Amino acid sequence: MEITILSPGIYTYGAMLIGGVLRDAGHRVTLTRTPAVPADSVLLMSLFSTQHLLDPAIRDLVRTHRERGGLVYVGGPVSAAPEMVLGELAPDAVVVGEGEETVIRLVEEGVSDALPGIAFLDAGRPVVTPPAPPASMDRPLPLIPDDIGNQSVRGASAYIETHRGCIGGCTFCQVPRFFGRAIRSRPLDRIVEEVKAFSAHGATRLSVSGGTGSLYGSTGGEMNPEAFIGLLRSMAEVMGPKNVSSPDIRVDCISDEILGAVRQYTIGWVFFGIESGSDRVLRLMGKGATVRQVEEAVERCREHGLRVAGSFIVGYPGETERDYEATKDLIAALSLDDVFVSSAEPIPATPLADLAVRTPRDKNPAFVPHTGEYRALSLTESEARCFDLMMHADLFRPQLRLVTDEVYNTYLAEARKQGRDIRAATELILRYARA
Numbered sequence: 001m002e003i004t005i006l007s008p009g010i011y012t013y014g015a016m017l018i019g020g021v022l023r024d025a026g027h028r029v030t031l032t033r034t035p036a037v038p039a040d041s042v043l044l045m046s047l048f049s050t051q052h053l054l055d056p057a058i059r060d061l062v063r064t065h066r067e068r069g070g071l072v073y074v075g076g077p078v079s080a081a082p083e084m085v086l087g088e089l090a091p092d093a094v095v096v097g098e099g100e101e102t103v104i105r106l107v108e109e110g111v112s113d114a115l116p117g118i119a120f121l122d123a124g125r126p127v128v129t130p131p132a133p134p135a136s137m138d139r140p141l142p143l144i145p146d147d148i149g150n151q152s153v154r155g156a157s158a159y160i161e162t163h164r165g166c167i168g169g170c171t172f173c174q175v176p177r178f179f180g181r182a183i184r185s186r187p188l189d190r191i192v193e194e195v196k197a198f199s200a201h202g203a204t205r206l207s208v209s210g211g212t213g214s215l216y217g218s219t220g221g222e223m224n225p226e227a228f229i230g231l232l233r234s235m236a237e238v239m240g241p242k243n244v245s246s247p248d249i250r251v252d253c254i255s256d257e258i259l260g261a262v263r264q265y266t267i268g269w270v271f272f273g274i275e276s277g278s279d280r281v282l283r284l285m286g287k288g289a290t291v292r293q294v295e296e297a298v299e300r301c302r303e304h305g306l307r308v309a310g311s312f313i314v315g316y317p318g319e320t321e322r323d324y325e326a327t328k329d330l331i332a333a334l335s336l337d338d339v340f341v342s343s344a345e346p347i348p349a350t351p352l353a354d355l356a357v358r359t360p361r362d363k364n365p366a367f368v369p370h371t372g373e374y375r376a377l378s379l380t381e382s383e384a385r386c387f388d389l390m391m392h393a394d395l396f397r398p399q400l401r402l403v404t405d406e407v408y409n410t411y412l413a414e415a416r417k418q419g420r421d422i423r424a425a426t427e428l429i430l431r432y433a434r435a
């Protein structure tokens, strides 16, 4: 069968994996980042953002492809809310959750209520079949496009999946809901084979993905530092340490041996999801870590000569001015090498989405007009905090970065864009919560 997989904007690992699964099942598969699809091809869309459901180009593509008689199936992280995908895009079916095994049966046998792990419309009524069992972690090589070397996702050609699941329960995150809280790791020899294949296709740098890299090899809630260190060492043997990164690590999932290996076998960066300088907000977020743990983790990384980036979330429902000031103080104290700021975005089927439904608009910072320092800019409270924190962070980097007019306008545009996207996502979630 002729199959085109659309992964909008970037080749995600999930799209490449599904491509590999279908290729090994004997189908002719093309992977594309742009919505141009031959009429005679089955179209699989791998969608990872709520914004994709609202994107006019994607909506048009589904409609026109189906009008031309083509089949359209949607999978990826958006499938956590199958009714929403069916309601917004009306594809032939949604592959719900881990789709490696379901997708083969779907393209070969078609839509059926006997097929677990899918959702479809039956006379306009959504039908969601029982969940498919978790997919095997021993699976085919991904379909790696020849231009993978041109892609840069935070500096990496690709984030390869070494394990699934996360022990965390952060309210804003989909990972533990999609993959579960138990860690399932891939065999090391299969990962190495995959790293070699990526390298042969021109990948210049590979990153470890899976929520928290150092959970690789964990079993029964016990971390296995040796497994993680072996993983980094093996990746570095193929790519060279300057071309491997494993940035995403929880502050409570580090040790001296883990940080030593990150220093020895990777580019030497750690990326902590710090989120807030207020313990109260960290508790609201279900982060499972305290500000004190953040401070200690950053200090420990520095002792190992690592560079540390941190991400922060502002405008979480319930965040007060005092909480926000605590976040600014923490950024000043940590002097991080890089800082990423985002406004709290409710992702469907997460506890934050439920909270957004329960929070009245006049109490939700994503909708409340800002009346403070930036009132002349007509921002919402979360947009104002996002904008302000981006500029604030620049004052405390080890390397001074001047906030020029251009930087100011870039930050302002970014804060506004995030605000628009979050309001659109919230409206969507509210609409389906009421349905």
Ligand code: SF4
Binding pocket: 166, 167, 168, 169, 170, 173, 174, 175, 176, 210, 211, 212, 250, 273
């Ligand atoms: S630690 Fe990271 S991957 Fe795990 S739940 Fe929290 S944000 Fe998600």
